[in-house]
Amino acid sequence: MKLQRVLQYAQQLLIDSIQEGDTVVDATAGNGHDTLFLAQLVGDNGQVYAFDVQKNAVDATLHRLLDNALEHRALVLHTGHENIAKHVQKPVAAAIFNLGYLPGSDHDIVTKPNTTILAIQDLLQLLKIGGLIVLVIYHGHPGGKEERDAVIDFVSQLPQKYVHVLKYEFLNQQNDPPFVIALEKMKDFPVPVAQ
Numbered sequence: 028m029k030l031q032r033v034l035q036y037a038q039q040l041l042i043d044s045i046q047e048g049d050t051v052v053d054a055t056a057g058n059g060h061d062t063l064f065l066a067q068l069v070g071d072n073g074q075v076y077a078f079d080v081q082k083n084a085v086d087a088t089l090h091r092l093l094d095n096a097l098e099h100r101a102l103v104l105h106t107g108h109e110n111i112a113k114h115v116q117k118p119v120a121a122a123i124f125n126l127g128y129l130p131g132s133d134h135d136i137v138t139k140p141n142t143t144i145l146a147i148q149d150l151l152q153l154l155k156i157g158g159l160i161v162l163v164i165y166h167g168h169p170g171g172k173e174e175r176d177a178v179i180d181f182v183s184q185l186p187q188k189y190v191h192v193l194k195y196e197f198l199n200q201q202n203d204p205p206f207v208i209a210l211e212k213m214k215d216f217p218v219p220v221a222q
């Protein structure tokens with residue numbers, strides 16, 4: 028298959044934008060797959076900040092890092108990504124979001140439009156020029172379509188002089204397949220406040 032799958036594509040974007048020593052963010056740690064992936068990319072001089080509102084997600088992420096002896100590269104925070112700016116002060120090279128619920132856990136705990144957009148706004152300020160925010164948008168669950176539409180509405184209005192916004196999506200797959208939104212910061216700018 029020549030067209031990269033959505034999750035592969037998201038990972039490739041992270042590989043292309045992260046170098047050893049970088050500061051990066053996993054905005055939805057979940058079972059820690061992305062946190063581990065980021066920890067492998069930033070090296071011993073880099074730092075991953077991982078966020079999740081569920082204690083079991085924080086524990087699963089810490090376990091995954093410990094199993095791979097990479098716990099020293101990540102700070103796993105039991106708090107929402109809407110608090111990113113309180114915890115991250117350094118310029119960020121890349122951030123990843125996997126929206127929706129944690130597979131194998133409580134399906135009622137899902138990411139929400141307002142907090143997701145707040146986190147994107149904060150990250151747009153924190154991003155280096157050339158830095159990337161990658162969102163994998165799952166939208167098949169209750170509330171998923173509202174979040175998808177709110178995020179697309181917000182990012183579509185970002186001025187292209189300051190940020191390039193891409194959607195990567197298979198158009199003929201069944202059952203609400205996830206898709207990628209990627210934002211590349213081109214220039215510092217005053218990020219608009221969401222309505």
Ligand code: SAM
Pocket residue numbers: 054055056057058059060061062078079080081084106107108109125126127128129130136137138139142
């Ligand atoms: N990337 C994860 C992995 O590798 O397993 C999967 C993430 S899962 C699709 C979405 C996660 O977002 C859930 O673990 C959920 O608890 C978390 N979440 C929901 N609201 C959040 C918020 N405001 N801030 C941070 N995480 C949140």
